[in-house]
Amino acid sequence: MAGAGDSEREALRAEWVGRIPPWYSPALHVATTTALGIVFAALALAPVHVVRPVELLIVPLTWVVANATEWRAHRDLLHKRVPWAATIYVQHTLQHHRLYLTHDMEIRSPKELRLVLIPSYGVVLLLLAVLPIAAALWFAGQRNLAGLFVATTQAYVVSYEWLHLSYHLPRGSRVGRSPLVRRLARHHAIHHHPSRMNQWNLNVTVPLWDWVRGTLYRGEDLPQLFADAAKEPVTDR
Ligand SMILES: [Zn+2]
Ligand SMILES: [Zn+2]
Known part of the structure; x- marks a missing residue:
């Protein structure tokens, strides 16, 4: 459904996609962020051995903390x-x-992955952000916990990347058709x-922390939201 701002949005899309350098490869972008996450997870798991069942609890615990961090970083950064x-x-x-609105979330061309995906260096920065915790576990003698912790964070980053991408794929695509x-x-x-956008549905992966924090949008005006998204400007707070 087209709204008042849709033609302006298409002009923006053309401008921003036109600025993407010709050397940009969407396939390489997805492959790089995914490969970095997998390689970092594999490196983290390399020293892990003879895992006690109780140590495996760090995996769901890390996942929940990652989900809460995703929520907060999305809202506050x-x-x-x-x-x-x-x-x-x-x-x-x-x-x-500004480019993707409630009623019109789909990318038009693979090049737009540049406007959806985390930059590759972002995966490295996220690894650096969790390393102090891993180092603390490592030097406390909890090497298995350190490895499992880092590997879970990396799996989380890759899942974020792929899920967010899947939401912006054309609806007719095989991934976009999956009920989940x-x-x-x-x-x-x-x-x-x-x-x-500033206060609702702040989880991009599984909305656990939205549920915990009461930011899971349950308004009864959903048809209206899908109809009028283009009428409101995306502005600074
Ligand atoms: Zn999005
Ligand atoms: Zn957002």
């Missing part, structure tokens, strides 16, 4: 202009959210409404 993280705010709120992906994609599409 991707949707607020913080001086040391201004780049990701611009890329997420002022570009990604469609359900999660709808959750994310509501977040892409300009008047809901």
